[in-house]
Amino acid sequence: MRMYDLIEKKKTGEALTKEEIDYIIKGFTYDSIPDYQMAAFLMAVYFKGMNSEETANLTMAMAKSGELLDLSEIDGVKVDKHSTGGVGDKTSLILGPMVAATGIPVAKMSGRGLGHTGGTIDKLDSFPGMKTNISKEMFVQNVNTIKLAIAGQTANLAPADKKIYALRDVTATVDNISLIASSIMSKKIASGADAIVLDVKTGSGAFMKCEEDAFKLAKEMVDIGNNLGRKTYAILSDMNQPLGHAIGNALEVKEAILALQGNGPEDLMELCYLLGSYMLLAAGRTTNIEEGRELLKENINNKKAFEKFKEFIKAQGGDESYADNIDLLPKARIIRPVTLKKRGYIEAIQTEEIGLATMILGGGRETKESVIDLAVGYIIDKRIGDYIDENTVIGYIHGNDEDKIEASLNRFTKAFIISDEPVENIKLIKGIVTKEGITII
16 A cells, blocks of 8 residues: 555545555554655545545544543443533533533543633633543543543544644645544544534634534534444534633633532523533433433532532542632732723624633633633623623723733724624524434524
8 A cells, every 4th residue: 555546546536445544544643654745645635525434434543543542441321522612611611510410421531722712621720739630540430439520631642633633734724624523523532432412613713613614514523423333413502702701711610610500691501501411312311302401400400510510629639619619719910890982782792802812811822831820811791782882891801910901902802893783692502413414593
């Protein structure tokens, strides 16, 4: 088998076999295939695409390039949830305890944030002593004991994906649906999940700005999961405004705790109940979405989900008293109200700009080496469709550095587009994707 012949084959639009894809991924991972040939292959895929079988084989080849977590020692169906990333997305902190409180094991591998999207592992750093770099033995034991563990991804999880992504990033081949889908799903498969629920974001604060493209990506990932024997569902959700009110690590943790205590924002809870209901359905705990929603609501109302969250924090070495008293969590030195000095209806929010404004404060990473300030961020009280005037406080900035606050506010305030005419708020849930197809809501 020669890489030259496989590049030629894909260049002419032919489908590659499983053995050919395995050869490419193994060769590139272990340096027998050079960067320039892999770059040519990626460009051929970009223009000619891959069918569903090829994409599933590519996903599995990348998953098998490193450690495949064996979670067979964990009792029950392990369900994982993955978000494609957004602004104010703290759903994992709420979903994990909510679902675990029903008796379903949640064994979640999560990452740190890069750029304008926050990472679950960074948020958990808000609890003193919290360990997310835990051994596999402790991970399995915690899931079996309390039904919940969240750990950082190991360095040897789908290393081929990491290497290929770095090459895609410099060869203008990032935005190909098959390559994006296989990249995301290879890590989910390698993480050992039996079933997967995907939250695919679309809009100004998402990776997939176009709704049509987001549906294509969701369908591709659902097909991959089901082709590889994992029951997979996807929810398409809006990211044209931040999810909930809080943006920034400790601020999002506080909002997640309030949500678990029954005081969460309506949009955040709507998404969590829907994602959680599909997690319960995928695990066989319920037979329909309505049953799952009622079960999850019950565990919020009776505080079982909140108690499960504290149990999880304690089990991984964190100080659970911070959940009982959120004033103990990291707090910014400077908190100021924000006004826009404009009159009218909020027509649109450039949500990615909100995320970048938070990054300027120190709440996100420009590079992997950046040190995050857990305390900084924004609380936004106004949504699309709300009327404001020159003195309306739309939210609060939380910062620790005057220069960063000024630079951040300059970006933040420009993210809001104001209209003289009334504007309707945006629908949060765009659609559901299952192996049967797409349902647009």
